[in-house]
Amino acid sequence: MKLKGIIGFFIFCLGSMTAQEKKWTLEECVYYAVENNLTIAQYELDLENAQIDKSDAIGDMLPNFNMNARISGNSGLVLDQSRNQQVSGTVTTASGGFGSSVNLFDGLRNIHRLNRAKLNALANQYRLDNLKDDIMLAVANAYLQVASNKESLKVFRAQYAVTEQDLTRTEELVAAGVVPKGDLLEIQATAANQEQQIVNGENQVLLARINLAQLLQITDYENFDIAEEDFNISPSNILEQSPKTIFNKALSFRNDIKFSMSNVELAMKDLQIAKGAAYPTLGAFFNYGTQYSSEFRNPATLERIPFTDQLYLTDGIAYGLQLNIPVFNGFSVKNNIKRAKIGVDRSRLQLEQDKLDLENNINQAYVDVKSFSKAYEAAQKTLDARRLAYNYSKERFEVGLMNAFDFSQAQSRVDNAEAELIRTKYDYIFRVKVLEFYFGLPITLD
Known part of the structure; x- marks a missing residue:
């Protein structure tokens, strides 16, 4: 038993270590969010x-069948329902039966309700899938934000390491009398500022991780982290497609458009159901019943008739057809038809609005990809130029031809250029993924 306990404890510790050391990839985050998001779970219940x-609509088209039974006792001067006479004493009565009815015609509303229920199930599936699409984009954006903040933090730390070297070198120059002590104070101020940047960068990474973990419904923020993936910009052919081509393809598979189209069909079914109320309805029914009384007697002998015999003597059936013709119902039928027509028009307008919004979003995403592509290229060129200028400034500073303030400004321009490069890089990556998503491509880093 001790050996089993030790093995169990080892497995538990190993599992805990594995959970803590797990690094989440983008694909894992996306699919985990889809499987565990609370809003998705609520939509699945819908x-x-x-x-x-849909099952209710099918049941409304089938005949119903119900049974009933009743027993009662009365004392004093009571009515014996079996003989329809007043008697004195205690009378026990019982009755029972069963019946069935079916709706033969109700203006085809039962068929329209069934078709509407099927459409409503399909519409809810589209709504659920559209929510999954939105969550996948939100997770991808949050994931890339974590990656962007982590890369910025790496840059801050690398910059601080360089500044530490400059600080050591400046101390040597001050000791040698090459540069004044004020330059040393300037470098020390730069180092302190970079330390503050590192602290802020660590906080930004933590906040971004918490935001992503919340999207995944994960509460263990401390042990949650993303994988060290390669986020280098890979070539994309999406800009070879025109915005119109992307829009036309998006219309064929986007779940928000399918949901709007299904809402139009639902509104048309509601109109058919409303019109069906203006038609006559025809139904059929069949009922069987029997009864028993403790005072039911044979008229000739005045003897009580046995229970079983009474059931046969008092039973009976009823059957027939029932026709209802709507004539006037306070304009309710007419007004319901008008409301249903307005519902159709409203759903059609919403569909056109959703198409317009989708086209605008695609055009905006297309422009964003082109803009951030150019911005990234410009940021890369700017950083290269700033680094060259910094190296030149460093050489001048070390020989005493530049003061510490101007040197720190050169370094600050490099820092800003690196931060701008990281920002435009991840903005460009996300915009490309959004545009590819509109074109039907999955969210990956390939």
Whole structure:
């Protein structure tokens, strides 16, 4: 038993270490969010409800069948219902039966309700899938924000390491009398500022990790982290497609558009159901019943009739058809039809609005990709130029031809250029993923 306990404890510790050391990739985050998001779980329940509505619509087209039974006792002067006479004493009565009815015609509303229930289930599936699309984009954006902040933190630390070298070198120059002590104080101020940048960068990484973990419904923020993936910009062919081509393809698979189209079909079914209320309804029914009384007697002998015999003597059936013709119902039918027509028009307008929004989003995403591509290229050129200028300034500073303030300004321009490069890099990566997503490509880093 001790050996099993030791093995179990070892497995538990190993599992805990594995969980703590797990690094999440972008694909893992996206699919985990889809499987564990609370809003998605709520939408899935709505989908289950819609499927139950379909079962209700099928049941409304089938005959119903119900049974009933009743027993009672009365004392004093009571009515014996079996003989329809007043008697004195205690009378026990019982009755029972069953019945069935079916709706033969109700203006085809039962068929339209069934078709509507099927459409509603499909619409809820589109709504659920559209939510998953939105969450995947949100997770991708949050994931890249973590990666961007972590890369910025690496740059801050690398910059601080260089400044420490400059600080050591400046101390030597001050000791040798090459540069004044004020230059040393300037470098020390730069180092202190970079230390503050590192602290702020660490906080930004933590906040970004918490934001991503919350999207994944993960509460262990301390042990949650993303994988060290390669986020170098890879070539994309998405700009070879025109915005119109991307839009036309998006119309064929985007779940928000499918959801809007299904809402139009639902509104049309509601209109058909409203119009069906203006037609006559025809139903059929069948009922069987029997009864028993403790005072039910044979008229000739005045003897009580046994229970079983009474059931056969008092039973009966009823059957027939029932026709209802709507004539006037306070304009309710007419007004419901008008409301249903307005619902159709509203859903069609919403569909056109959703198409317009999708086209605008795609055009904006297309422009963003081109803009951030140029911005990234410009930021890269700027950084290269700033680094050359910094190296030149460093050489002048070390020989006493530049003061510490101007040297720190040159270094600050390099820092700003590196920060701008990181920002434009991840903005460009995310915009490319968004545009590719509109074109039907999965969210990956390939």
